[in-house]
Each structure stands twice: as structure tokens, then as C-alpha cells.
Amino acid sequence: MDQTKIIAHRGSKGTHPENTLEAVKEAVRVRSDGIEIDVHLSLDKELIVIHDETIDRTTNGKGSIQNLTLAELKQFDAGSWYSPEYSNCRIPTLQEIFCFLEKVDYKGLVNIELKTDKFSYPGIEEKVVAFVAEKNWPFTVEYSSFNYQTLIQLKILDDTCKIALLFKEHGENKTFLNLNIPVNMWHPKLSWFKSISPFQVPELPVRVWTINKSEDLQFCFRKQVAGVITDYPQKALEMRDKWQN
Ligand code: G3P
Ligand code: MG
Incomplete structure (x- = not known):
């Protein structure tokens, strides 16, 4: 039996400031099978790792990523909002995250979520x-997005790339995906997974998000889902080793 893959959400969101190098380091330290990060495009077209479209919630600055340059984004503290001990954290670029993972010879999966669902960031896929x-x-790179035009574009640019269909609630919008574009994985919420009958479980790998509670982790391990995306990778790894060994 393949064990459920543990994918650290936004680095390790539950234990470190999300989508920072520190969070990604923690995901590596605990030996997460995968790491999920969110990507936007700055004013000067740099690939920026952050969740929201603005820096307001996770830094001491204000403004939209698309209206700020990398140099401007780097001025802000991206850690103190989480805890004063992280006041040196800065918003990372995708390059900085990848260079770190290369340096430590990370062999897992990196799930890049392209955050094109509110702004399309023309050119981000290229x-x-x-x-x-x-x-x-x-490491292995895979992509996900709530914006299916982005997923289609990624496959057109590289037909070997692996794409995951991200969806909320019951994913009615997934029927809008161009059926000629083969999807490789589904990334649904747990509520969807719980609502389907065993006969409806897709043949594609299903990785459920965001699974933090012990009871939900246990449920996913019992159902042997392909993966869980979690804010607490260390806890999930420890529980998996108990439930699936
Ligand atoms: O990839 C799963 C999850 O990251 C999707 O939602 O808002 O946390 O990026 P969000
Ligand atoms: Mg995400």
C-alpha cells in the first residue's frame, strides 16, 4: 500500500510564518513528502511566494503584489505578524525557495499553486x-490552480507537466475544464471527499486540503487518500506512521 503523502501547506503554515523560507525549512526538517507554496507576479514580473493578493495580512506593509516591485516587497517584515522571533523574514521569490531546496537536495514534491483566480497576472504561466x-x-514540480485557464495554459506550454485541479465545495466549476486537457490529480476540500460515495472516487490521485485536525487526518489515512495538504506536517507524519504502518 502506498502511504498517504504529507504535503506541507504554505511551507508549514501552522508552525511558522506561511510561505516564507523559514516555513519551507521546517517542512524540509520534518521530512515532508511535499511542500505547497502560492505564487503571484510582482510589478516588475518577478515570481513572488505569498498567499494573498496583497501584503496587508502577512507583512507590516500595505499594497497589492501586482503594484509593487521586488525591491519594494523586500523592504517589509513578513514574520512579525506571526511571532516577533521571525522579524527577519522577508517575502521570498520562487527562485529563493527553489535554490534553498536545491541546496539541501530536497527530493520530495513541490506543488506550485498559481494564484491567478483573482488577478490573471498575464504571462505568469510562461x-x-x-x-x-x-x-x-x-525535486519533482507539480502545479495547481483554482483558475483552470491557467492549468490549460501550463499544459500547452509543457505537455509533460503535472497539473492538479483545485476546487472548493463540490467543484461544480470543474466541468468547465477543457476535456482535452488531461488532469493528473484532484485537490478537493475534505467536505467534497466525505460527500461522495466510494463508487465516485476518481481514479486520479486525490489530495485533500487543508487537513489539520487529528480526526480528519485519521479519516484520510483510513481512506488511504493519495495525499493530505496540511498546516502541521510533523503532526501528520507522526500520525501517518502510526496509522499506516
Ligand atoms: O492547495 C491547497 C490550498 O493551498 C488551496 O487554498 O487558499 O490555502 O491557497 P489556499
Ligand atoms: Mg495554496
């Missing part, structure tokens, strides 16, 4: 695919 193709990274 930039991401070109950046990933620059090197032979030691």
Missing part, C-alpha cells in the same frame, strides 16, 4: 514554466 525548466531540480 514565467513559471520557463523558470522550472532552467535546471534539473532534485
Whole structure:
């Protein structure tokens, strides 16, 4: 039996400031099978790792990523909002995260979520695919997005890339995906997974998000889902080893 993969959400959101290098370091330290990070495009077209469209919630600054340059974004403290001990954290670029993972020879999965559901960030798909193709990274890269035009575009740019269909609630919008575009994984919420009958479980790998509670982790391990995306990778790994060994 394949064990459920443990994918650290926004680095390790539950224990460190989300989507920072510190959070990603923690995900590596605890040996997460995968790491999920969110990507936007700055005013000067740099790939920026952050969840929201603005820096308001997770830094001491204000403004939209799309209206700020990388140099401007780097001025802000991206850790103190979480805890004063992280006041040196800065918003990372995708390049900084990848270089760190390369340095530590990370062999897991990196799930890049393209945050194009509110702003389309024209050209972001080309930039991401070109950046990933620059090197032979030691880890596997896969993409996800709530914006299916982004997923289609990624497959057009690189037909070997792996794409995950992200959906909320019952994912009615997934029927809008161009059926000629093969999807590789489904990334639904747990409520969807719980609502379907065993006969409706797709043949594609299902990775459920965001699974933090012990009872939900146990449920996913019992059902042997392909993966869980969690804010607490260390806890999830410890529980998995108890439930699936
Ligand atoms: O990829 C799962 C999850 O990250 C999707 O939602 O809002 O946390 O990016 P969000
Ligand atoms: Mg995400």
C-alpha cells in the first residue's frame, strides 16, 4: 500500500510564518513528502511566494503584489505578524525557495499553486514554466490552480507537466475544464471527499486540503487518500506512521 503523502501547506503554515523560507525549512526538517507554496507576479514580473493578493495580512506593509516591485516587497517584515522571533523574514521569490531546496537536495514534491483566480497576472504561466525548466531540480514540480485557464495554459506550454485541479465545495466549476486537457490529480476540500460515495472516487490521485485536525487526518489515512495538504506536517507524519504502518 502506498502511504498517504504529507504535503506541507504554505511551507508549514501552522508552525511558522506561511510561505516564507523559514516555513519551507521546517517542512524540509520534518521530512515532508511535499511542500505547497502560492505564487503571484510582482510589478516588475518577478515570481513572488505569498498567499494573498496583497501584503496587508502577512507583512507590516500595505499594497497589492501586482503594484509593487521586488525591491519594494523586500523592504517589509513578513514574520512579525506571526511571532516577533521571525522579524527577519522577508517575502521570498520562487527562485529563493527553489535554490534553498536545491541546496539541501530536497527530493520530495513541490506543488506550485498559481494564484491567478483573482488577478490573471498575464504571462505568469510562461514565467513559471520557463523558470522550472532552467535546471534539473532534485525535486519533482507539480502545479495547481483554482483558475483552470491557467492549468490549460501550463499544459500547452509543457505537455509533460503535472497539473492538479483545485476546487472548493463540490467543484461544480470543474466541468468547465477543457476535456482535452488531461488532469493528473484532484485537490478537493475534505467536505467534497466525505460527500461522495466510494463508487465516485476518481481514479486520479486525490489530495485533500487543508487537513489539520487529528480526526480528519485519521479519516484520510483510513481512506488511504493519495495525499493530505496540511498546516502541521510533523503532526501528520507522526500520525501517518502510526496509522499506516
Ligand atoms: O492547495 C491547497 C490550498 O493551498 C488551496 O487554498 O487558499 O490555502 O491557497 P489556499
Ligand atoms: Mg495554496
